Amino acid sequence: MTDTHDNLESRLRDATTWSGPSPQLWKRALAVQAKSSSAASGVIAFARRRWFPLVSLASAACLAIAIVGPQAIRTGSSDELRGIGQSSYIYAADGKDFPRSGADRVLRISPTLSPTDTTGQYDFTNEKHLSYSYQNQSPTETPLATQSEPVFPLMADANPYVKGQIASPVANNRHIIHKATLELTTPDVRAAFLKAGLLLNEALGEHVQDSSLTGVGDNMTGALTLRVDASRLSKILNDLRELGTVVSERQEGQDVTGQVVDLEARLRNERRVEQELLELFDQRKDTPLKEILDLRQKLSEVRSGIEQMVAQREQLSRLVSLATVLVIIRTGEKPIEEPKAEGLWHYFSESIQHAWQRGLRGLADTIAALLAILVGGLIWWILLAIALLLLRRYVRNRTTRP
Amino acid sequence: MSQPATDETLIAEFATGRRAALEELARRYERPLLGLAQGLLNGDATLAQDAVQETWVRLIRFAGQFNGRSRFKTWIYRIAINQCRTLQSSPPREALGNTHNASDFDKETIAQAIATRNHASESGSASQNTTRTKSIFDPIVAREESAELHAALDRLGMDQRNVLLLCYHAGMTHPEAADILDIPLGTLKSRLSTALAELRRMLAKEDRS
Numbered sequence: 001m002t003d004t005h006d007n008l009e010s011r012l013r014d015a016t017t018w019s020g021p022s023p024q025l026w027k028r029a030l031a032v033q034a035k036s037s038s039a040a041s042g043v044i045a046f047a048r049r050r051w052f053p054l055v056s057l058a059s060a061a062c063l064a065i066a067i068v069g070p071q072a073i074r075t076g077s078s079d080e081l082r083g084i085g086q087s088s089y090i091y092a093a094d095g096k097d098f099p100r101s102g103a104d105r106v107l108r109i110s111p112t113l114s115p116t117d118t119t120g121q122y123d124f125t126n127e128k129h130l131s132y133s134y135q136n137q138s139p140t141e142t143p144l145a146t147q148s149e150p151v152f153p154l155m156a157d158a159n160p161y162v163k164g165q166i167a168s169p170v171a172n173n174r175h176i177i178h179k180a181t182l183e184l185t186t187p188d189v190r191a192a193f194l195k196a197g198l199l200l201n202e203a204l205g206e207h208v209q210d211s212s213l214t215g216v217g218d219n220m221t222g223a224l225t226l227r228v229d230a231s232r233l234s235k236i237l238n239d240l241r242e243l244g245t246v247v248s249e250r251q252e253g254q255d256v257t258g259q260v261v262d263l264e265a266r267l268r269n270e271r272r273v274e275q276e277l278l279e280l281f282d283q284r285k286d287t288p289l290k291e292i293l294d295l296r297q298k299l300s301e302v303r304s305g306i307e308q309m310v311a312q313r314e315q316l317s318r319l320v321s322l323a324t325v326l327v328i329i330r331t332g333e334k335p336i337e338e339p340k341a342e343g344l345w346h347y348f349s350e351s352i353q354h355a356w357q358r359g360l361r362g363l364a365d366t367i368a369a370l371l372a373i374l375v376g377g378l379i380w381w382i383l384l385a386i387a388l389l390l391l392r393r394y395v396r397n398r399t400t401r402p
Numbered sequence: 403m404s405q406p407a408t409d410e411t412l413i414a415e416f417a418t419g420r421r422a423a424l425e426e427l428a429r430r431y432e433r434p435l436l437g438l439a440q441g442l443l444n445g446d447a448t449l450a451q452d453a454v455q456e457t458w459v460r461l462i463r464f465a466g467q468f469n470g471r472s473r474f475k476t477w478i479y480r481i482a483i484n485q486c487r488t489l490q491s492s493p494p495r496e497a498l499g500n501t502h503n504a505s506d507f508d509k510e511t512i513a514q515a516i517a518t519r520n521h522a523s524e525s526g527s528a529s530q531n532t533t534r535t536k537s538i539f540d541p542i543v544a545r546e547e548s549a550e551l552h553a554a555l556d557r558l559g560m561d562q563r564n565v566l567l568l569c570y571h572a573g574m575t576h577p578e579a580a581d582i583l584d585i586p587l588g589t590l591k592s593r594l595s596t597a598l599a600e601l602r603r604m605l606a607k608e609d610r611s
Contacts (some may be wrong), residue, residue, distance in 0.1 A: 029458030
């Protein structure tokens with residue numbers, strides 16, 4: 001028994017005895033420690049460089065610019081957009097349903113274009129932040145009007161013309177007939193129809209030129225032709241847009257400056273002729289009756305011409321001072337409902353379908369919630385992991401160090 | 403004749419940058435630590451070297467923080483034991499050839515050697531032939547016995563195994579072992595007694611089988 005006891009003890013001693021030579025592990029440990037120390041000291045030395053705070057600051061600034069910059073640039077570019085266009089169509093589709101045409105049909109403008117430059121082209125293709133999308137006429141097509149029609153009154157959010165901050169430097173000395181067409185959908189056509197009429201200011205000569213309300217129920221359609229003061233056109237359009245969902249909007253301008261100038265010239269000329277005829281009439285008292293009658297006939301024709309031209313000028317003046325807005329209001333198109341199938345089998349299949357959809361939705365909600373917890377709390381998870389790691393290291397160090 | 407420097411003095415000197423002090427500590431402790439680590443790591447010499455190297459790394463890193471509240475020997479053995487525990491809990495690595503595995507040997511040869519030795523010890527004869535047989539097969543038998551012992555130790559609980567190996571480790575006293583394992587002396591003794599009995603029972607069972 002003693003022998004066995006001694007034998008076991010000896011075997012245990014042997015089990016904890018290193019039989020070979022010492023492998024000098026302490027030297028390897030010194031090398032390992034020196035390597036890790038040099039790496040750590042390298043990092044510290046790098047951080048202690050004089051230029052390190054400056055570089056860090058510059059990097060942070062670059063990062064901030066990279067994050068904030070694009071938005072600021074986009075906003076700035078919309079402020080830069082000014083200029084002259086011929087006509088425009090506007091669609092209240094907020095981009096996705098906007099009927100984008102090919103690049104050749106989208107006019108482009110240089111930001112440095114001067115307000116009087118009529119050859120500029122507009123680029124709205126990248127202006128995602130605009131409320132409305134624009135589709136201008138192709139430069140190859142005949143313009144609907146002359147070059148002095150400002151396009152930007154249509155732009156609701158980025159255009160200073162709309163906000164009334166800047167008066168159009170081009171339109172001041174020009175005579176432009178404004179026409180706009182606005183198509184709206186609203187559930188309550190009658191209310192919108194009445195509200196549209198109330199937007200007018202009679203004191204400025206604004207009035208409803210024509211109005212009609214046809215149909216009943218879902219097929220009701222209202223149409224109004226409003227004559228509004230040209231200076232209030234943008235405001236009236238903005239107010240009208242509030243009455244429903246804008247389906248389409250079109251605005252065009254006809255520059256009649258040439259006609260007005262021509263008319264004025266002809267009028268001055270005719271008045272000069274009238275004056276000459278009157279002088280001639282006074283000087284020839286003893287002229288034969290036939291000649292007097294001819295002269296009188298001529299004077300009458302000239303005066304008739306003058307009256308026509310004055311009437312034309314007044315008409316043009318009215319057209320220029322009062323813009324025409326055609327508003328079409330109708331109810332939105334409802335989707336055609338499919339006739340419901342009936343019967344017991346249909347009831348069961350519908351119930352199963354609903355249950356399946358509910359289950360899928362529940363699964364999707366659960367996954368979404370888990371993802372939200374995972375992603376939303378990512379910072380906390382990382383912090384928690386770091387804390388646990390540090391705690392583990394601390395506990396381990398505590399156990400290794402007395 | 404001058405008194406040799408104590409461990410505590412040497413570690414303090416190393417903390418001030420004297421590399422020779424670490425060399426002296428390594429001369430004193432490296433082989434004992436390797437032996438203990440090998441025992442704790444089921445005879446795996448490679449893992450034992452890893453554990454001891456990591457022990458030295460930690461000693462070098464925290465030398466300046468050694469405050470002398472406990473003995474240096476206790477401190478370094480605690481580090482080594484913790485490193486062994488860490489390596490044991492880490493995924494097993496591929497054996498590098500230093501472990502003792504009975505399957506490496508010709509099992510018939512081993513069986514023959516054991517039978518011959520048992521027969522010799524039973525008959526009490528010490529003939530020339532028997533002596534020559536023992537000298538040939540002894541290393542193989544020793545390896546086989548070592549493998550058996552480690553297998554039995556492995557089946558013991560970690561606490562019992564640590565107590566057993568530490569108490570029979572070269573030059574280790576029971577109070578020192580209790581201090582290293584941070585348990586009362588009485589607990590150590592009772593654990594040692596239980597572990598020894600258990601180990602004997604397991605080895606006897608192995609022999610019978």
